Amino acid sequence: MPVDVNRLGPWAHRDLTARGTRFHVALAGPEAPSGSGPLTLLVHGFPECWWTWRHIVPALAQAGHRVAALDLRGFGGSDRPPSGYDLVTLAQDLAAVVRSLGHERAVVVGAGLGGHVAWALPHV
Known part of the structure; x- marks a missing residue:
């Protein structure tokens, strides 16, 4: 039975464009003005989507974090461009999403593939 990953919950769904690609992000927690509070970015593995983090998002939000669980390019509600699935591009996507969220x-x-992308982020 398919799961409706856009269902209501303690999060809001948002599509944002970064680097010419549309990314689906589930957001929860306090919105800090101009990036003054902590942002926690959750990056799913393969072949998953943001829904992987559905039990973690509320706990982090209750702890005061602004939480963003995104769908990587090619997954979930994000765009599926024909290229750009290497670690460098995926890590650059993460950096652009963070900036698009005002941080x-x-x-x-990260979990699985998301862990590899998260590890690559400081190197781009």
Whole structure:
């Protein structure tokens, strides 16, 4: 039975464009003005989507984090361009999403493929 990953919950769904690609992001927690509060970016593995983090998002939000669980390019509700699936491009996507959310820095948590992309982020 398919799961409706856009269902209501303690999060809001938002599509944002970064680097010419549309990304689906589930957001929760307090919105800090101009990036003054902590942002935690959750990056799913393969072949998953933001829904992987559905049990973690509320706990982090209740702890005061602004939480963004995104769908990487090619997954979930994000665009599926024909190229750009290498680690460097995916890591650059993460950096652009963080900036699009009004932050310069974030705590990045990744699982599986998302862990590899998170690890590559400081190197781009």
